[in-house]
Amino acid sequence: xxxxxxxxxxxxxxxxxxxxxxxxxxxxxxxxxxxxxxxxxxxxxxxxxxxxxxxxxxxxxxxxxxxxxxxxxxxxxxxxxxxxxxxxxxxxxxxxxxxxxxxxxxxxxxxxxxxxxxxxxxxxxxxxxxxxxxxxxxxxxxxxxxxxxxxxxxxxxxxxxxxxxxxxxxxxxxxxxxxxxxxxxxxxxxxxxxxxxxxxxxxxxxxxxxxxxxxxxxxxxxxxxxxxxxxxxxxxxxxxxxxxxxxxxxxxxxxxxxxxxxxxxxxxxxxxxxxxxxxxxxxxxxxxxxxxxxxxxxxxxxx
Ligand code: ADP
Ligand code: MG
Numbered sequence: 021x022x023x024x025x026x027x028x029x030x031x032x033x034x035x036x037x038x039x040x041x042x043x044x045x046x047x048x049x050x051x052x053x054x055x056x057x058x059x060x061x062x063x064x065x066x067x068x069x070x071x072x073x074x075x076x077x078x079x080x081x082x083x084x085x086x087x088x089x090x091x092x093x094x095x096x097x098x099x100x101x102x103x104x105x106x107x108x109x110x111x112x113x114x115x116x117x118x119x120x121x122x123x124x125x126x127x128x129x130x131x132x133x134x135x136x137x138x139x140x141x142x143x144x145x146x147x148x149x150x151x152x153x154x155x156x157x158x159x160x161x162x163x164x165x166x167x168x169x170x171x172x173x174x175x176x177x178x179x180x181x182x183x184x185x186x187x188x189x190x191x192x193x194x195x196x197x198x199x200x201x202x203x204x205x206x207x208x209x210x211x212x213x214x215x216x217x218x219x220x221x222x223x224x225x226x227x228x229x230x231x232x233x234x235x236x237x238x239x240x241x242x243x244x245x246x247x248x249x250x251x252x253x254x255x256x257x258x259x260x261x262x263x264x265x266x267x268x269x270x271x272x273x274x275x276x277x278x279x280x281x282x283x284x285x286x287x288x289x290x291x292x293x294x295x296x297x298x299x300x301x302x303x304x305x306x307x308x309x310x311x312x313x314x315x316x317x318x319x320x321x322x323x
Contacts, residue, residue, distance in 0.1 A: 021045050022067070022174060022206065027076035029059075029066055036062050038230040040076070044223075046173070047204035049197065051217040051238070053253055054227035060210035061104055063227070064176045067208065068101040070094055080174060100172040104179055106163035110152040114143060117151055118165040137165040140199045142192055157184035164196065174206040181216060193220070214254055218242075226250060256293060256304040260321065267293060270305035270319045278319040285310030 022044040029037045036059045044050050052060050065071055067078055072087030079085065080098060088094060095101070108117050115134050122130045138144045141161035146154065151162060160183045167175060180196070181189050197220045200207045209216055217224055217238050224241060226234040226249070234241055234250055245251035245264050256267040260278075270278075280296035280303055291306045296317065305319055 021081065022208075023077075023079045024067070025077045025079075027063075027066065027078065028074045029062060029071065030074055031062075035230055037066075037227075040232055042225060042232065042235060044174075044206055044208060046206055047201070048222045049200065049207045049209070049220055051221035051224040052208060052210045052227060053212060053217065053224055055249075056212070058227040059230065060227060061178050064101060064178050064208065064210055068095065068099060068176055097170070098173040099176065100167035100170075100174075101176040102160075102163050102167045102178060102180060104182070106159060108151045108159060108162055108166070111150060113148050113150055114138070114154070114162050115147040117162050118169055120166060120169070122169055133169065137168055140168065140195055141165045142188065142195060155183075157188065160184060161192070168199075168205075171203060172205060174208070175200065177207065177209045179211055179213075180209060181213070189215070212253075226253070258303050258305075259301075260298075260303070263321075265321050265323075267304040268306050269321055269323055270303075271322045272305070272307060273318050273320045276318040276320050278321070280305075280317050280319060282311040282313055282315040282317060284313065 024040055024042050027037060027040040052063060054060050066073060067085065069085045069087055069091055072089045077084060085096070109120070115138065118137055119130050119134045122133060124130065135144070138147055141164050143158065143161050143165065146158065151159060154162065160180065164180060181193060184192060193216065209221070211217065221238055223235065224238050225232055228249060234246065241250055242254050245254065248257065248259060248264060251257035251264045251266065254266070258265045258267065278298065280298045282294055282296045284295040286293040286295070291308060292310045294305050294307050294311060296303050296305070311317065
């Protein structure tokens with residue numbers, strides 16, 4: 021189990037994280053979310069031992085994670101970290117990059133393991149390709165496979181699919197996260213993409229103002245967002261009489277006091293997102309069909 025106790029950290033005199041406390045179980049998948057600059061990457065780097073804590077302790081099982089002041093070589097065998105900016109060997113092939121840390125004493129095992137990992141990140145056809153010629157998304161997948169090569173007990177992923185196009189993203193996510201679950205690898209993912217969280221994360225943690233603003237299962241936070249910041253992570257929402265109401269929780273009805281004037285209809289695939297005005301406030305709701313601007317609609321909250 022990973023234990024983070026009273027963790028505080030500043031860059032110079034600029035505080036980023038203050039008094040964080042949380043645990044992550046073996047095999048658990050934790051999503052760390054928060055706005056850009058909220059400290060997600062910093063937290064992963066601290067867990068990896070890249071910086072010295074101002075205060076607090078981090079433990080994995082019985083070993084304490086120590087920063088550079090106490091540990092000359094950053095990193096531990098049980099833990100791997102895939103940074104937002106990954107550093108690969110550009111002039112060597114994809115398979116050589118993935119197998120970089122695997123022993124050459126067992127060439128057959130090495131070959132097999134590399135092939136398995138290229139399968140997980142869906143890069144088999146690129147095994148012999150030089151990394152230099154790959155796209156950003158493909159490089160990200162190579163970095164991921166390399167981090168998995170020696171099967172860490174805990175994997176830290178910083179926005180792991182941010183460079184990957186939408187065509188590939190869904191299947192790659194399933195492949196990687198299901199692989200981690202099947203191997204019981206603990207995984208902490210920093211992300212601002214709800215798709216990385218829903219259906220995969222056991223818990224999610226929201227960082228805001230240097231603190232953990234929320235920590236719960238995705239289902240709990242989705243159903244009871246509590247704050248606009250949490251609601252905004254999941255989708256379009258409204259603040260109606262001080263209550264948070266998602267766009268999909270508004271239903272069009274014949275008569276109600278919630279009378280709105282349509283401003284714009286956005287095609288969203290299986291529905292339209294309608295932007296309207298309720299008194300002078302912007303309001304969003306979903307509809308099967310678009311509406312002309314200035315149409316008057318009445319809505320009801322259905323939770
Ligand atoms: P996130 O990953 O959530 O976007 P970061 O952890 O990268 O956030 O950054 C948190 C805050 O720390 C930001 O305000 C950022 O500008 C600052 N920061 C990040 N890295 C450094 C650094 N090496 N030196 C000084 N400040 C930094
Ligand atoms: Mg970041």
